[in-house]
Amino acid sequence: MTEGSSDTLDLEALRSFVAVARLGSLAAAAEQRHRTVSALSMQIKRLETRLGTRLLLRGPRGMTPTAAGDTLLGEARELLRHHDGLVARISGRxxxxxxxxxxxxxxxxxxxxxxxxxxxxxxxxxxxxxxxxxxxxxxxxxxxxxxxxxxxxxxxxxxxxxxxxxRTTPVWAGARELALAPDHPLPLALHPVDCPYRHLGVEALEASGRPWHAVFTSTSIHALETAVEAGLAVSILERDRLTPAMRELGEAEGLPPLPACxxxxxxxxxxxxxxxxxxxxxxxxxxxxxxxxx
Missing domain, CATH: 3.40.190.10 (Periplasmic binding protein-like II)
Structure with a gap:
């Protein structure tokens, strides 16, 4: 490859391509890159011409990479990261x-x-x-x-x-000596409604028909763990957060399986x-x- 070869890729065009692929919008990418939409569009077109393939498609969710675009996206990010790291090390910035x-x-x-x-x-x-x-x-x-x-x-x-x-491993967690009455609503210690584990636990209980009620609600994971260790309630925790004072509950206690997140x-x-x-x-x-x- 000679200097100025047509096979050379423009780093700024690559930056624009990565921005469009990440943001899903030419306008948003142009704003971030401090360029006009037309200038950014021309950069992408020249890049596609240079590589001889379509890199981005416009759809209902905005601009998305093609199969070739996905391949280029990963490589471009790595190339730009190495380039910027080299400049920073040499320049001291x-x-x-x-x-x-x-x-x-x-x-x-x-x-x-x-x-x-x-x-x-x-x-x-x-x-x-x-x-x-x-x-x-x-x-x-x-x-x-x-x-x-x-x-x-x-x-x-x-x-x-x-x-x-x-992938996470959520489990039902109870105190080591906790005994649950199968004919009583399950006492739960939960995060607020935006918590993924609260969502999947309640969803599993309602699908299985097991009644429940929230005994303790807190934004603090440590507070929930304390409530479990004290035998106040059952909670849904990551398996590796179980302490010696807890045990994993399941089918034997009439509790449904929990899907991973x-x-x-x-x-x-x-x-x-x-x-x-x-x-x-x-x-x-x-x-x-x-x-x-x-």
Whole structure:
């Protein structure tokens, strides 16, 4: 390949393609990239001409990648990440901008204790704001543009286009010596209505015809665990959160099986161009550290 070869890809065109694929809209991508829609459209067309294939299709959900576009999307993100990292290392300028990250409280200790400090150590100029909330609340805040990216479970508020991280293992949890009366409503300790585990537990109970009532409701996972350990109520917890004072309940206690959820990574659609490299860097770190968990 000679210098100036027609096979060379334009990095700025790749950035525009990634923005359109992520945002699903030429107008939104143009606003983020500080370009006109026509300029962005021309960049995409030149990229498609260079590669000899269609990369994006317009549909009812906006602009979506073709099969070739999906392949290019992953490779383009990796190429741009390496390019920007190289420029930062040589020039001495690291990532900057503001990253607003949302995550469920149940997983906060794993992320806040290890992953987030590592991210800030590598990118000290990034302003990071991390918040915890239920998955449903996080999804709505992402859609309103209040968050840059979130880790959330795929219910009760389903978002389109999430990148899978791991599968959860919800179980019925009760105190070690708890005895349940099968003819009495099941006493439950629950998160508020936006909680995925509350949603799937109540759904399973109602499908099986098992009556229940909420004895204890709290936004705090630690408060729910205390209520379970004290024998006050049964709750739905991740299996690895069971303590020695708890036991897993199931068919023997007349409780229906619980389906798994999927933890997913979602990016916001209103991230500024200046902050997007930092947002993507945190997203990549999340996928590297969490993507292999089952």
């Amino acid at each position: 690291g990532l900057s901008g503001r990253v607003r990250f949302g995550l469920p409280e149940d997983y906060a200790s794993r992320l806040v204790g290890r992953l987030l400090p590592d991210f800030l150590a590598h990118h000290p100029d990034v302003v990071l704001e991390a918040v915890t909330a239920t998955s449903g609340d996080l999804a709505r805040r992402l859609e309103r543009g209040e968050l840059s990216l979130i880790v959330a479970l795929d219910r009760p508020h389903r978002l389109i286009g999430g990148e899978p991280l791991w 999927e933890a997913q990574l979602h990016y916001g659609r209103r991230v500024t161009a200046a902050s997007w490299p930092a947002v993507e860097a945190l997203g990549e770190l999340l996928k590297q550290r969490l993507g292999r968990r089952e």
